[in-house]
Amino acid sequence: MKDYNLTIISNNQIARDVFKTEFSCQEQLPSFIGGQFLHLQVPCKILRRPLGILEMTANYCSIVYAVVGEGTRILSKMKKGDCLKAMLPLGNxxxxxxxYKKVALLGGGLGVVPLLPVINTYPEIEFCSYMGFKSRDDVILYDEFNKLSKKICFTTEDGSFGSCGFSIDALKDDLETNNFDAVLVCGSIPMLKEVKKANFKIPVYVSMEERMGCGVGACLVCTCQVKKGNNIENLRVCIDGPVFKLDEVAL
Ligand SMILES: Cc1cc2nc3c(=O)[nH]c(=O)nc-3n(C[C@H](O)[C@H](O)[C@H](O)COP(=O)(O)OP(=O)(O)OC[C@H]3O[C@@H](n4cnc5c(N)ncnc54)[C@H](O)[C@@H]3O)c2cc1C
Ligand code: FES
Structure with missing residues (x-):
């Protein structure tokens, strides 16, 4: 997998503890599909950080990430003109x-990031977006989803932005009246467990997060258990995923 030299063109805070970084690249970047990620070499860190690709064109790409630890803290402090290496695009x-004609996107918190580019990947599909956050200070990418979705429902747990409650409940309310072909989900494990419990009776695809080493299938750090027929297989999130059928993954 090719390593690209990326140069930061902007690195701005867009919500509480959340940053958007835009990069330019002198080399031509490849095409990607929504849900794929890049593996970013952050200064002073041996292990790369996996982050969903938000946008990518010939010489431009962007990511949106929460500052949760050392690596993302270092990244958030980097400036315009700083350079990093990234392997991309990785995963399925x-x-x-x-x-498919009509698909629901269900996201929670930073899980909304890999769902947005799916809309541009499939221009012939109608997407309805159900995105949930804790509070208005955590809301990201509202304008972007609003512009691209047929229907949009943003929720916050405290009701300070959009509807009060959880995005999964907003989706449940719409399932009867909409003929969705599938639901695409990305969010916390408790949220994924709720989705599994809800048993939507249509295909549900989930983007999984696991700690990673190599990012390209060699080290087996990122395995998760997936049911294939009567067998349980250990699959690699970096190369066999990160997207799996929800009914096949052990949560
Ligand atoms: C396929 C994929 C896509 C992702 N996309 C995004 C995204 O678009 N935006 C975003 O904010 N976050 C995303 N994450 C989570 C992101 O990788 C972690 O938040 C980040 O690696 C934390 O690094 P850190 O050094 O700040 O944290 P630390 O806790 O200091 O990291 C220590 C180690 O654990 C790993 N790690 C910690 N948390 C996670 C996690 N949740 N998932 C995987 N590895 C982790 C780090 O990569 C590092 O190797 C994604 C994860 C995966 C697997
Ligand atoms: S991170 Fe090495 S196999 Fe997935």
Whole structure:
């Protein structure tokens, strides 16, 4: 997998503890599909950090990330003109059948990031977006989802932005009246467990997060258990995923 030299063109805080970094690249960047990620070499850190690709064109790409530890803290302090290496695009992304016409996107917190580019990946599909956050200070990418989605529902747990409650409940309310072909989910493990429990009776695809070493299938750091028929297989989130069918993954 190729390593690209990226140069920061902007690095701005867009919500509480959340930053958007935009990069330019002198080399031509490849195409990607929503749900794929890059593996970023942050200064002073041996292990790279996996982050979803938000946008990527020939000489430009962007990411949105929460500052949760050392690596993302260092990244958030980097300036315009600073350079980093990134392997990209990694993982399978959301690969959808050509027959799909209407799909629901269900995101929680930073889990909304890999869902946004799926809309541009499949211009022929109608997307309805259900995105949940704790509070208005945590809300990200509202304008972007609003511009691209057929229907949008943003929720906050305290009701300070959009509807009060959880995005999964907003989706449940709409499931009866909309003929969704599938639901694509990305969020916390408790949220994924709720989705599994809800048993939507249509295909549900989930983007999983696991700690990673190599990012390219060699080290087996990132394995998760996936049910294939009657067997349980250990699959690598970096290369077999990060997107799996929800009913196949052990949470
Ligand atoms: C496929 C994929 C896509 C992701 N996309 C995004 C995104 O778009 N935006 C975003 O904010 N976060 C995303 N994450 C989570 C992100 O990788 C972690 O928040 C980040 O690596 C934390 O690094 P740190 O050094 O700040 O934290 P530390 O806790 O200091 O990290 C220590 C080690 O644990 C790893 N680690 C810690 N938390 C996670 C985690 N949740 N998932 C995987 N590895 C972790 C780090 O990479 C590092 O190797 C994604 C994770 C995966 C697997
Ligand atoms: S991170 Fe090495 S196999 Fe997935």
């Amino acid at each position: 992304g959301f690969v959808l059948p050509k027959t």
